[in-house]
Amino acid sequence: MSGMGAGASTRPPKYICVSGAGLVSTSPLARVLAGQEGWYWSDERCAETSDLFSGLHGTKTVVPKGGRLGSFPIRIELGETDQIVLPDIHLGHEEGRETLSIVVRSRAILTRHRNEIASLDRLFEGRARINYSKAKTTALVMAKILRxxxxxxxxxxxxxxxxxxxxxxxxxxxxxxxxxxxxxxxxxxxxxxxxxxxxxxxxxxxxxxxxxxxxxxxxxxxxxxxxxxxxxxxxxxxxxxxxxxxxxxxxxxxxxxxxxxSGESNLFVLRLTFLTAVALPGVLIAGILGMNVDFPGSGTEKGFYWAIGLMVISSSALFAYLLRQSKRSRQPLGKFWKDLTQG
CATH class of the missing domain: 1.20.58 (Methane Monooxygenase Hydroxylase; Chain G, domain 1)
Structure with a gap:
């Protein structure tokens, strides 16, 4: 998020919250929040000098500037008559981390009846008339801001x-x-x-x-x-x-x-086993035929009949194996053969 003050940390917090003087100022609330990792609190009047909060959590005041990515205003309802206006809400990214800046101006209360801007002191005064203590009012505003x-x-x-x-x-x-x-x-x-x-x-x-x-x-x-x-x-x-x-x-x-x-790996091994089971008898049969090429009628048909016998045995064994695997997988033999050969 560009445009941050020179005092900003090189690694920005997950959230940056900047508050106005009328809400927290130099109260104990500000110091507690300033001690929380990832939260920076300051007064908008500290834009030029950051002595007010210097030394809190080992950082200087962070004051958001205009023109940031995703800047938009927002209003928070406070009862039937007042709204607290947050004119600067900035959503952005810096060094791959999301950042959020919230600015509460010192004069941030919008009254609906007169449509005028008042200071936050007016909020505390108005709430005091309906038995809202300053602590309770601050907690109410804090809860709405944290939302x-x-x-x-x-x-x-x-x-x-x-x-x-x-x-x-x-x-x-x-x-x-x-x-x-x-x-x-x-x-x-x-x-x-x-x-x-x-x-x-x-x-x-x-x-x-x-x-x-x-x-x-x-x-x-x-x-x-x-x-x-x-x-x-x-x-x-x-x-x-x-x-x-x-x-x-x-x-x-x-x-x-x-x-x-894992199932795909097992299927690959099964296919490899199938190819091996077919290839080995074929090599053996080809070897027998190559060493003893005899045909019926020549008087020496042993090699030919041995080859035919081995082929029948290997084919029967392969069929029995496929039938057994088909029953285990509870699939028809044709579907199992298709899955075996085509995946």
Whole structure:
């Protein structure tokens, strides 16, 4: 992802989240999040100087620039009257890794009645009038923001589940062995997906940990604050369980693919055995005929009759072998012969 500030790490995190001063600023919440691997938090006013968050998690402030790949705005509903506007959402890739930048402006609240932009302080004031503490309001906004990276991850999870189900259908209905290359791609994408889900999960767990000090305001509404993040944490847990189910299905399909490859190898050996069984008597018969070329009426027909006898014996033995294999495979002899000779 191009256009990142000079202070960015050479290996970008899985997700980069940049927040406005009105939401976290220099609160304990910002410092807890800054300590989470793969998350960078900063104030939009720190675009010129990054002293505010210097030293947090050993990195400098990252401020997203415009013109990135997949930039689009988004609005988050906050009750019936307000929306929080995220004007800069950037999805991109850098060094083969997906990155996500979220910018929350200091003046980011859009009121529906007056259609005006207000600061985030207004959000806290308005929520306080309906018995929402600042900790609870922050948790609500945090939960809504954290849902943004979960959206693409869950869509990708559904796509992988449908793709795996399609492969299972081909195997069960069409008797078509699965492709090992296709399964390898699913396994790799599933690995990246699980890493992304766990990255968001670690941040939520840090916020839920009372010892982290993420919230400086703790009151009797603490349980309600946790409810937003706990629901999101449970949602990620269900997604991880679904990912584990896909992984187990892929492992089963890989076993079927390995068995199919083994069956093809066994069929190759069977064909080789068949050719050997036909070739050896033929060589023996040709040797006898070559050493003793006698024909009926010449007075010495032993070589000819020996050759005829060996041919009958070898043909009978081959027919008996094919009949036995046909019974074992529960296939008609004609179909077994076709499979043996043509695959």
């Amino acid at each position: 943004i990276p979960l959206g693409p991850l869950e869509l990708h999870l559904d796509a992988l589940e449908n793709q795996t189900r399609g492969i299972e259908t081909r195997v069960l209905v069409n008797k078509e062995p699965p492709s090992t290359d296709e399964l390898a791609i699913i396994r790799l994408e599933l690995l990246n997906l699980r890493a992304g889900l766990r990255g968001v999960q670690r941040v939520i767990e840090a916020l839920l940990d009372p010892s982290s000090g993420a919230y400086s305001e703790l009151d009797e509404k603490e349980g309600e604050k946790d409810r937003y993040l706990q629901h999101l944490h449970d949602q990620i847990g269900r997604s991880l369980a679904a990912a584990q189910g896909i992984r187990e299905a892929v492992e089963t399909l890989e076993s079927i693919a390995a068995a199919a490859d």
